[in-house]
């Protein structure tokens with residue numbers, strides 16, 4: 001996708017994945033658990049940059065909605081937008097889109113909110129300060 005679509009204004013691209021055969025469920029659609037794993041991985045990488053530490057954990061996967069199926073060969077784009085900068089936590093909105101037709105009109109296949117928490121060496125929540 002060359003230009004950022006209007007509906008993704010304020011969002012950053014976290015990563016892209018191509019839907020392959022092992023990613024499908026028994027109905028031939030992208031398996032929801034696989035998509036959640038992709039989201040968690042690429043958003044965590046973005047959160048590490050923003051929070052200035054790799055020592056973070058996923059605290060919460062907020063309501064995840066699967067709006068439309070991901071299909072074999074789709075290039076799945078995972079976008080995020082920080083929505084709440086807490087003391088030890090960072091909440092991110094996530095939108096997942098696929099570009100099947102008009103580049104400026106990608107289809108949204110999922111949305112969710114994910115919360116990451118920075119930890120200290122003892123594994124306890126620890127205040128974070130801005131990285132990138």
Ligand SMILES: CC(C)(COP(=O)(O)OP(=O)(O)OC[C@H]1O[C@@H](n2cnc3c(N)ncnc32)[C@H](O)[C@@H]1OP(=O)(O)O)[C@@H](O)C(=O)NCCC(=O)NCCS
Pocket residue numbers: 056057058059060085086087088089090115117123124125
């Ligand atoms: C992360 C963990 C150490 C936090 O412990 P905790 O007792 O919830 O700690 P706190 O109550 O101090 O909360 C820490 C932060 O999470 C936020 N938080 C806690 N519960 C939350 C919830 N249900 N929804 C959103 N944010 C929440 C708090 O507001 C706080 O953020 P803030 O400091 O920015 O205000 C603990 O829950 C844990 O280890 N969970 C397992 C993590 C994990 O294994 N994830 C999967 C693999 S990465």
